[in-house]
Amino acid sequence: MSQHTAPDHAVPANDESSPIHRRLQQAALIVVLLSVVVVDPVAAQENAVCSADNLPSMIEGFFQLTTALGIIGLVVVWQADSLLEMFTIDREQKERFKRHKRSAMKSAVVLVVLGPLYTVAGSMMRLPLAECVNLVPW
Numbered sequence: 001m002s003q004h005t006a007p008d009h010a011v012p013a014n015d016e017s018s019p020i021h022r023r024l025q026q027a028a029l030i031v032v033l034l035s036v037v038v039v040d041p042v043a044a045q046e047n048a049v050c051s052a053d054n055l056p057s058m059i060e061g062f063f064q065l066t067t068a069l070g071i072i073g074l075v076v077v078w079q080a081d082s083l084l085e086m087f088t089i090d091r092e093q094k095e096r097f098k099r100h101k102r103s104a105m106k107s108a109v110v111l112v113v114l115g116p117l118y119t120v121a122g123s124m125m126r127l128p129l130a131e132c133v134n135l136v137p138w
Contacts, residue, residue, distance in 0.1 A: 050132035059133050067137035074108035
């Protein structure tokens with residue numbers, strides 16, 4: 001029977017990669033410390049959104065556009081469901097159309113209420129975006 005011997009390419013007890021491992025740890029520590037020092041002044045700035053030139057007005061315009069499209073979508077869905085409900089005889093289909101109309105109405109109410117709610121609650125909680133962006137769609 002043969003005895004098990006250590007392979008020729010075994011790593012010696014005095015590992016040469018140990019100084020490299022320590023250097024990598026030191027480099028990682030330096031990167032972390034520098035990132036904390038460099039990022040700290042950026043975090044201390046007032047508000048990047050409010051200080052941008054056109055960004056607050058772009059956010060307001062986007063919110064008004066999506067709210068208007070949501071309300072138009074509600075009207076289209078409501079009218080289509082009402083029209084289809086008139087031409088159906090089956091009671092179950094009529095109930096499905098009524099549920100779909102209710103669901104569309106709930107979505108539109110949430111869409112219209114979220115902007116003013118965020119504007120009021122955000123300014124009360126002193127959220128930075130609520131100070132310079134008005135999300136009331138009207």
